[in-house]
Amino acid sequence: MKKYLTLLYYCYDPIAEAAQFAANHLDFCKSLNLVGRIIVAEEGLNGTVSGTVEACNEYMTAIHSDGRFAKTEFKVDEVDQPTFIKMHCRYKSEIVHSGLRDTSIINPAEKTGKHLEPKDFLAMKDEEDVLILDVRSNYEHQLGRFKNALTLDIENFRDFPEQINQLAQYKDKKIVTYCTGGIKCEKASALLLHHGFENVYQLHGGIIKYGKEAGGQDFEGKCYVFDNRLSVDVNKVNPTVVSKCYNCGIVTPKMINCANPECNAHITQCDACGTELNGCCSTTCTTHPRLRPYNGTGYYVKVPQAVLSK
Known part of the structure; x- marks a missing residue:
């Protein structure tokens, strides 16, 4: 086992006095010598942190001991060294920016797409009446994406709501959304439901969990991650490289x-x-x-x- 871990997680659960919570949480993370990036909002937590195995285990225990975050799922990677340089914990209006703060439109804590476990996603993804929808940004899906997935021309997730009209042609299909760790899908699937899409699903735990539990089959290329690794391998079954050099066009995974x-x-x-x-x-x-x-x-x-x- 390696000496360090990187933890990816999120939790949609209301946080009172979220700005003060963020300040206190930063102090706690620093006391464990963790490094990483955490976003805190009234709607919950979104973070990636890295540190020693002991520090990360203590951090996960602390999160789970708080009743608000008891169900938080951590995607855990063993790493050779911490995957950040500094520790940031910031208060923001949303833990993933959609530009839609009206909880009557989307509230992942109350209503979202049906969660598909990796093995169920694997069994379902190639059915004729299923559309696999990538809700990540251009630079992410250009590096790697699921085979036959529909990708969107968006620079940031806040551009996703503008794509709803273009997706109307798929209302008769089962739509399965996916992203890196699942957090964007909570809001994307909730928004689709709000706009009248009936059969909406999401890959529970995202690409990262799928790679760990289902071998990453048919995920083509690498998965972009928001730390100093920049990308990670996912597919252990039928890996391939799909990304090309921005400058010369040759195939490259970098x-x-x-x-x-x-x-x-x-x-x-x-x-x-x-x-x-x-x-x-x-x-x-x-x-x-x-x-x-x-x-x-x-x-x-x-x-x-x-x-x-x-």
Whole structure:
């Protein structure tokens, strides 16, 4: 067993005085020497944290001991080293930004699509009356996606509500949504139900759980993750690579962030183009005065704008 773990989780359950909770929770995470990123809102928690096995186990115990979060499911990865540099715990209006804060429209704590366990998703996904719907952003599904899935041209999840009219043609089908860990599907499926879609499902635990429990069969490519790994392997049954270099077009599984901090585009890029462009998405970005040193990974710790401007 490796010395470190990375935990991915979310929980839709109301939090009173959420801003104060976020401040207190940050102190608690730091006391365990955890690193990661947690979003706190009145509607719940959304986090990825990383640290020693002992610290992560203590963290999971603490979350489960709080009655509000007792049912929280953790997706656990063993890692060689912590997958973040710093610890952030921030209060926001939503734990995943949809732009829809009216709980009469969507409230995942009360109504959402039927949860499909990975084995049931595997059995159902190829049926003729089923549409597999990817609710993630472009840069995520360009790196990897389920075979025959419908992908949407969206830059952020907050663009998803605008796609509802385009999905109307599929109202007679069983729609199964999926995302990385399940959190976006809670809101996406709830919104579909609100707009009159009747047979709405979601992959419980997302791509990550599917990979762990069903071998990741027919997930093509790699799965984008929101830490310094940038991507992880999912498919142990019939793996393939579907992503292509943003610059030259050759097949590559490598995802980077552009080294220009004001661009920071999420792109797939081969090692040769990464070296030639110093980790940038274009020659224009290579001339930026605050160009970040490219070390081959394409991952950069975010620097506050106040520091960047000095």
